[in-house]
Amino acid sequence: MAGFVLRRILWLIPVLFVVSLITFALMHAVPGGPWDREKPLNPGTVQRLNEIYGLNKPIWEQYLNWFVGMLLLDFGPSYQFRDRDVNDILAAGWPITVQLGLMTFIVAVGIGIPLGIFAALGHNRWPDYIATTVSMVGIATPSFVLAILLIVIFSVGLDWFPSRGWVSLDKFPKDPVGAARTWVLPVIALAGYQIAQIARYTRASMLEVTRKDYVRTAHSKGVRNSAVVVRHMIRNALIPVVTILGPIFAFLVTGSFIVEQFFGIPGIGRNYIAAIFQRDYSMIMATTVIYAFAVAFLNFIVDVLYAYIDPRIRYS
Amino acid sequence: MATQTRSLPGVATTARRSEGVWRDAFGRLRKNKLAIIGAVGVLLLLFAGLFGPMLAPWEYQAQDLQAITANGSEPLAPFQDMTHPLGTDQLGRDILSRLLDGAQVSMTVAFVVQLVVLFIGVPLGAIAGWFGGRIDTYLMRITDVFYAFPDLLFIILMSVAFRETWFGRALNGVLLVFVAIGLTSWVTVARLIRGQLLSLKETEFVEAARAIGVSDRNIVTRHLLPNAIGPVIVAVTLGIPTAILAEATLAYIGIGVQPPRASWGTLISEGQPFIRSYPWLTLFPGILIATALMSFTFLGDGLRDALDPKLKGKQ
Numbered sequence: 091m092a093g094f095v096l097r098r099i100l101w102l103i104p105v106l107f108v109v110s111l112i113t114f115a116l117m118h119a120v121p122g123g124p125w126d127r128e129k130p131l132n133p134g135t136v137q138r139l140n141e142i143y144g145l146n147k148p149i150w151e152q153y154l155n156w157f158v159g160m161l162l163l164d165f166g167p168s169y170q171f172r173d174r175d176v177n178d179i180l181a182a183g184w185p186i187t188v189q190l191g192l193m194t195f196i197v198a199v200g201i202g203i204p205l206g207i208f209a210a211l212g213h214n215r216w217p218d219y220i221a222t223t224v225s226m227v228g229i230a231t232p233s234f235v236l237a238i239l240l241i242v243i244f245s246v247g248l249d250w251f252p253s254r255g256w257v258s259l260d261k262f263p264k265d266p267v268g269a270a271r272t273w274v275l276p277v278i279a280l281a282g283y284q285i286a287q288i289a290r291y292t293r294a295s296m297l298e299v300t301r302k303d304y305v306r307t308a309h310s311k312g313v314r315n316s317a318v319v320v321r322h323m324i325r326n327a328l329i330p331v332v333t334i335l336g337p338i339f340a341f342l343v344t345g346s347f348i349v350e351q352f353f354g355i356p357g358i359g360r361n362y363i364a365a366i367f368q369r370d371y372s373m374i375m376a377t378t379v380i381y382a383f384a385v386a387f388l389n390f391i392v393d394v395l396y397a398y399i400d401p402r403i404r405y406s
Numbered sequence: 407m408a409t410q411t412r413s414l415p416g417v418a419t420t421a422r423r424s425e426g427v428w429r430d431a432f433g434r435l436r437k438n439k440l441a442i443i444g445a446v447g448v449l450l451l452l453f454a455g456l457f458g459p460m461l462a463p464w465e466y467q468a469q470d471l472q473a474i475t476a477n478g479s480e481p482l483a484p485f486q487d488m489t490h491p492l493g494t495d496q497l498g499r500d501i502l503s504r505l506l507d508g509a510q511v512s513m514t515v516a517f518v519v520q521l522v523v524l525f526i527g528v529p530l531g532a533i534a535g536w537f538g539g540r541i542d543t544y545l546m547r548i549t550d551v552f553y554a555f556p557d558l559l560f561i562i563l564m565s566v567a568f569r570e571t572w573f574g575r576a577l578n579g580v581l582l583v584f585v586a587i588g589l590t591s592w593v594t595v596a597r598l599i600r601g602q603l604l605s606l607k608e609t610e611f612v613e614a615a616r617a618i619g620v621s622d623r624n625i626v627t628r629h630l631l632p633n634a635i636g637p638v639i640v641a642v643t644l645g646i647p648t649a650i651l652a653e654a655t656l657a658y659i660g661i662g663v664q665p666p667r668a669s670w671g672t673l674i675s676e677g678q679p680f681i682r683s684y685p686w687l688t689l690f691p692g693i694l695i696a697t698a699l700m701s702f703t704f705l706g707d708g709l710r711d712a713l714d715p716k717l718k719g720k721q
């Protein structure tokens with residue numbers, strides 16, 4: 091186990107290296123730079139800016155500087171905001187993205203798992219058909235289509251929730267209802283697909299467990315039905331579901347570009363889109379690498395957790 | 407068990423022929439209602455993609471200024487005036503025609519991306535699976551890296567990096583979209599082919615082919631790849647909704663297909679500022695995207711169940 095954990099941690103390093111190298115290469119592959127404006131700056135200014143930001147150095151040296159900085163968790167200055175560096179921008183945007191992601195995760199798990207169990211317990215009867223149809227539709231509805239529907243119905247039609255904007259957590263105590271109202275639609279829009287995915291997976295896993303010998307044994311020795319379901323079926327059925335929760339969690343806390351853009355949420359996803367149009371190299375590099383790291387790291391956590399929950403799994 | 411096959415009373419037996427696998431699969435597919443709904447949806451979308459621009463009542467970029475001036479400079483609502491059945495946008499462009507042009511973009515992306523995927527994924531997967539050893543290890547490490555790279559970030563990066571070059575401008579940006587999305591999706595197919603080949607190459611029929619002196623190349627192309635085709639068809643069908651969604655997302659952000667061409671994603675981002683006054687501008691393209699994703703997903707799920715009944719209900 092220790093060897094497995096160590097190997098997986100070491101594997102993160104080449105992944106991050108290659109991901110950052112590809113990103114770096116792509117950003118520098120084509121002409122143009124962060125100083126491109128509608129009205130060109132004079133060459134002296136550009137040269138001076140390049141000197142200040144180290145962009146006149148050879149490419150490999152720029153990359154090396156950046157990589158060393160990243161290892162020390164310093165992602166460098168931002169090229170679009172003169173007075174802030176990337177760490178400041180990340181510090182401002184990330185809490186919002188994480189808050190949105192966590193709320194969505196709780197909603198998705200809280201609805202998805204019960205829905206899947208409900209479907210499996212009523213297999214081939216109406217609960218199953220309803221739950222299966224809901225998750226089928228959910229899987230095929232991308233977050234921005236769901237966002238449109240939600241806005242048209244609940245914002246334009248019923249006027250229950252605002253169609254844009256986000257009140258951050260620190261203003262929550264002043265106006266809890268007003269703040270919470272801005273959170274509802276983005277969370278649902280983001281959660282729809284995840285609910286469907288979790289429900290589908292839980293249902294399949296529950297059906298698999300239903301056929302197991304130990305469930306039949308429990309039934310035949312007269313254990314109450316509810317006890318069989320809770321103690322034997324659900325506990326075992328949720329083990330494989332944990333595997334998909336890792337990537338879902340990683341996706342959610344690193345932000346959804348579309349939902350953030352759509353609802354005007356000042357999180358990390360929207361900053362990324364802005365950065366990419368401005369060719370803000372350091373911001374782009376930081377976001378990409380952090381995202382790749384989060385995905386790889388959470389997958390690793392899930393693998394370890396998996397071995398812990400299910401002692402039958404052995405890693406060699 | 408009796409050696410002779412007898413039909414059980416009340417159970418229809420099907421004749422087994424050499425193409426039986428496909429026949430059986432098709433039979434199963436036909437009984438799957440959702441898959442049929444999906445297939446009908448796919449055919450309609452394909453029809454719209456192929457012939458849409460010919461059927462469209464207007465040119466997708468044509469502005470009918472008279473109509474909106476007559477309407478008090480407001481865009482026409484759907485069904486208000488039958489010369490613009492689904493209404494117009496605030497510039498007087500016909501919504502139906504723009505949606506049909508978007509259908510062409512989406513369908514082209516859907517299929518061309520899958521061609522790119524097959525073109526890269528099948529040969530690489532086949533090489534890795536057949537030769538094994540060091541080549542296999544290297545190729546699989548490459549796929550690992552591509553897995554770790556967040557898809558959407560890679561697509562966005564590529565699109566932005568090459569946007570200003572000839573390659574990015576080709577076909578109003580559509581070519582770049584093909585390549586960027588294709589480059590992120592070939593990994594699944596490569597791994598699938600590799601896995602299939604690894605298990606198939608140990609089977610007796612391959613040994614038999616080797617024994618009678620069939621060349622490596624022929625064993626792979628004539629015996630192994632045809633046997634691996636089922637899962638690949640499923641993967642490709644299920645890859646289409648991902649590609650459509652990626653294209654729409656790029657267009658929505660504003661770095662995919664370039665104006666004046668209309669992609670469903672572009673239509674949504676153009677209509678979004680007016681979502682309170684003219685919700686249909688965003689509603690129609692949104693519904694079309696959802697329909698397209700649903701059709702391909704239903705068909706793909708149906709194909710998977712039909713081609714491999716053992717897997718039914720497991721995913």
